[in-house]
Amino acid sequence: MLEIKNLHVELEEEDKRILNGVDLTVEDGKVHAIMGPNGSGKSTLSYVLSGKDGYEVTEGQAMLDGADLLAMDVEERAAAGLFLAFQYPVEIPGVGNMTFLRTAVNAQRKARGEEEMSAGEFLKVIRAKAKDLKIDADMLKRPVNVGFSGGEKKRNEILQMAMLEPKMCILDETDSGLDVDAMKLVADGVNALREEGRGFLVITHYQRLLNHIKPDVVHIMAEGRIVKTGGPELALEVENNGYAGILAEVA
Amino acid sequence: MAMPKQIVQVKQDTTEARLAGMTRPDGAGWSNEARDAAIARVRDMGLPHGRDEYWRFTKPADLVASDAPKAAVFETDEAPLWDDRDRLKVVFVDGVFDAEASDDLSLEGLSIERLSQVTGADIHWAKELYGTLEARGQDPVDRPLAALNTAYATDGVVIHVTGRVSKPVNLIYHHKSEASDAFLHHLVKLEEGAEMTLLETGPGAARLNTVLEVEVPDTARFHHVRVQGRDHERRAATAIFTRLGKESTFKSFTLTMNGRLTRNECVIELTGDDAVAHVAGACVGDGTAFHHDDTVFITHDAVNCESRQVFKKVLRNGATGVFQGKILVKADAQKTDGYQISQSLLLDEDSQFLAKPELEIYADDVICSHGSTTGAIDEEALYYLRSRGVPTDEATDLLVLAFLGEALDEIEDEALAEGIHERLVGWLSRHKS
Ligand SMILES: Nc1ncnc2c1ncn2[C@@H]1O[C@H](COP(=O)(O)OP(=O)(O)OP(=O)(O)O)[C@@H](O)[C@H]1O
Ligand SMILES: [Mg+2]
Numbered sequence: 213m214l215e216i217k218n219l220h221v222e223l224e225e226e227d228k229r230i231l232n233g234v235d236l237t238v239e240d241g242k243v244h245a246i247m248g249p250n251g252s253g254k255s256t257l258s259y260v261l262s263g264k265d266g267y268e269v270t271e272g273q274a275m276l277d278g279a280d281l282l283a284m285d286v287e288e289r290a291a292a293g294l295f296l297a298f299q300y301p302v303e304i305p306g307v308g309n310m311t312f313l314r315t316a317v318n319a320q321r322k323a324r325g326e327e328e329m330s331a332g333e334f335l336k337v338i339r340a341k342a343k344d345l346k347i348d349a350d351m352l353k354r355p356v357n358v359g360f361s362g363g364e365k366k367r368n369e370i371l372q373m374a375m376l377e378p379k380m381c382i383l384d385e386t387d388s389g390l391d392v393d394a395m396k397l398v399a400d401g402v403n404a405l406r407e408e409g410r411g412f413l414v415i416t417h418y419q420r421l422l423n424h425i426k427p428d429v430v431h432i433m434a435e436g437r438i439v440k441t442g443g444p445e446l447a448l449e450v451e452n453n454g455y456a457g458i459l460a461e462v463a
Numbered sequence: 464m465a466m467p468k469q470i471v472q473v474k475q476d477t478t479e480a481r482l483a484g485m486t487r488p489d490g491a492g493w494s495n496e497a498r499d500a501a502i503a504r505v506r507d508m509g510l511p512h513g514r515d516e517y518w519r520f521t522k523p524a525d526l527v528a529s530d531a532p533k534a535a536v537f538e539t540d541e542a543p544l545w546d547d548r549d550r551l552k553v554v555f556v557d558g559v560f561d562a563e564a565s566d567d568l569s570l571e572g573l574s575i576e577r578l579s580q581v582t583g584a585d586i587h588w589a590k591e592l593y594g595t596l597e598a599r600g601q602d603p604v605d606r607p608l609a610a611l612n613t614a615y616a617t618d619g620v621v622i623h624v625t626g627r628v629s630k631p632v633n634l635i636y637h638h639k640s641e642a643s644d645a646f647l648h649h650l651v652k653l654e655e656g657a658e659m660t661l662l663e664t665g666p667g668a669a670r671l672n673t674v675l676e677v678e679v680p681d682t683a684r685f686h687h688v689r690v691q692g693r694d695h696e697r698r699a700a701t702a703i704f705t706r707l708g709k710e711s712t713f714k715s716f717t718l719t720m721n722g723r724l725t726r727n728e729c730v731i732e733l734t735g736d737d738a739v740a741h742v743a744g745a746c747v748g749d750g751t752a753f754h755h756d757d758t759v760f761i762t763h764d765a766v767n768c769e770s771r772q773v774f775k776k777v778l779r780n781g782a783t784g785v786f787q788g789k790i791l792v793k794a795d796a797q798k799t800d801g802y803q804i805s806q807s808l809l810l811d812e813d814s815q816f817l818a819k820p821e822l823e824i825y826a827d828d829v830i831c832s833h834g835s836t837t838g839a840i841d842e843e844a845l846y847y848l849r850s851r852g853v854p855t856d857e858a859t860d861l862l863v864l865a866f867l868g869e870a871l872d873e874i875e876d877e878a879l880a881e882g883i884h885e886r887l888v889g890w891l892s893r894h895k896s
Contacts, residue, residue: 262850263850264850265842265846285849286846286849286850287850287852287853287854287855287858290849290850290851290852291852295851296850298847302843302846304844304847304848304862305865306862306866306868306869307844307862307864311861312848312851312853313851315853315857316848316852316853319852319853319854320852323854355865356847372851376851376852
């Protein structure tokens with residue numbers, strides 16, 4: 213599904229290296245988690261995969277189902293099935309949440325040569341999915357993320373994911389800012405999407421989310437590379453002992 | 464600052480040259496007095512010159528020249544605006560009334576007549592108003608093109624509103640001749656408690672000069688929505704003069720698309736306590752030839768009045784936008800609430816926005832705010848939309864519409880606002896970067 217090989221990334225504006233050879237493969241149907249200290253490059257990896265400006269890939273590659281992600285525009289990557297739930301979702305005053313999502317769903321369908329969703333059908337689907345995530349009608353009508361609480365923004369990201377039905381979902385600290393119940397809702401939302409033909413890369417600092425979304429593989433990122441890979445027990449080790457032990461071991 | 468002598472001379476010469484080419488309409492009757500006075504005002508002020516304080520950002524030459532610069536007629540297959548809305552239509556083609564295309568001039572709650580037909584009458588209510596608010600609006604800033612209009616207007620509508628009018632009156636301005644130079648002068652007099660909506664749509668002429676004088680007495684309400692037609696080469700100088708009584712409301716919105724040169728002036732005087740005046744504009748311009756200017760002057764001269772100016776401009780490919788807005792709060796105008804915002808969204812580095820926001824306040828218990836910003840598309844928002852699969856051009860359009868939305872929100876009537884929104888969507892689909 214997602215294949216990242218020896219990815220090196222620098223900032224475009226200043227001479228600063230952030231990723232130093234990331235190797236990572238997420239297989240079809242699997243959930244991988246990435247943990248790692250603050251500033252280790254987790255968000256940067258997600259931005260580079262989604263195509264955000266400001267980063268320069270100096271070496272390596274990233275493929276989605278064999279297609280070269282790094283050669284595509286941001287919107288092409290989305291249409292190809294990549295989705296990033298942002299650590300900090302952007303507020304967009306004046307653009308209604310519904311209008312935005314319908315435009316996005318239909319733009320992706322169009323790009324894939326599929327039929328557009330009618331207004332009525334869209335409304336039906338979004339209402340059902342919003343209900344599952346306890347997002348009320350008022351939030352759907354409001355401008356994208358404007359005035360949403362931290363947790364509401366995160367739930368809105370998952371709603372978008374549920375509507376867009378991407379192949380490869382990257383969740384960047386979707387659990388941060390969520391109360392215990394909301395975390396359960398979000399995890400249920402993710403679990404409902406777990407199936408053959410879809411992969412997940414879940415970036416998190418806490419074991420708690422991984423209790424709800426059971427990962428198949430856990431990676432530890434430090435200083436811009438994956439320094440250790442293991443099973444779910446790796447997350448427990450981090451939770452109990454922090455990173456010191458792991459980092460010393462790989463140093 | 465005193466004007467150098469040679470410029471005074473140039474102004475005088477161009478003014479005399481222009482006046483020499485003008486002819487007063489036949490049957491001007493009682494309006495002759497006001498027209499004479501207006502000509503004297505024009506001579507006194509001189510027609511605009513680039514050195515005039517309020518013409519520094521907008522070259523007036525094409526508006527002042529004796530002959531209207533030619534403007535090709537813009538063919539469109541777009542459905543007429545607000546097509547399914549019940550309106551009283553009054554049609555002018557290149558400034559000439561078109562009886563056949565117009566509706567019967569009768570509507571419950573108001574009387575509507577044509578200026579050219581009432582000036583011949585011995586006596587008419589319009590005599591009191593014609594040129595009166597325009598003349599008042601000349602102080603402290605000169606508006607010579609409006610005085611020129613009072614002097615030479617060939618037609619227009621005079622509306623007396625006595626009740627609450629059920630449907631809008633729509634002045635429809637067609638432009639069919641390449642060299643037309645039109646002067647229309649409209650008067651609206653509302654009675655206390657009366658209410659109406661006036662719509663103005665279309666390019667009107669190669670060069671269109673309109674003046675709208677609106678008397679809004681105590682508790683009356685006046686709504687105005689205008690769409691300046693899309694002809695790329697048209698030019699226009701418009702002026703609105705209004706005076707508000709106690710607890711009255713005046714709301715005006717203008718959408719401008721294309722046009723080579725547009726100068727929209729609006730002069731509002733709040734003279735009764737608790738009056739409300741809102742004036743808003745959305746404008747989209749594409750190309751170096753596009754120049755749009757909003758010049759607003761609001762005088763607070765009563766207690767507890769509210770004024771709001773919301774102007775939004777989207778400019779691309781070297782287009783120019785200008786905003787000059789002033790709030791003057793007189794000493795007795797306590798509890799004034801004055802708000803002014805003018806913003807431009809520049810879609811490239813060649814476009815420009817020139818703004819001159821002014822506040823002059825003599826009362827101490829007031830809230831006045833003004834802000835003017837120039838910005839580009841928000842890259843973070845654009846990335847976010849694209850990351851969900853929305854193509855760059857569509858995402859840009861969404862952000863442009865969101866930006867203009869704040870001005871459109873000033874339109875009370877949602878169906879009218881929806882029509883404006885559709886027009887903008889259409890414009891954006893034809894103007895891709
Ligand atoms: N645009 C930028 N300008 C300057 N520094 C940047 C930029 N983007 C990332 N960095 C730096 O790169 C490093 C990695 O940042 P990144 O946000 O990827 O870390 P992270 O692993 O997601 O951290 P956290 O766990 O705190 O979210 C940090 O040192 C950060 O300051
Ligand atoms: Mg991060």
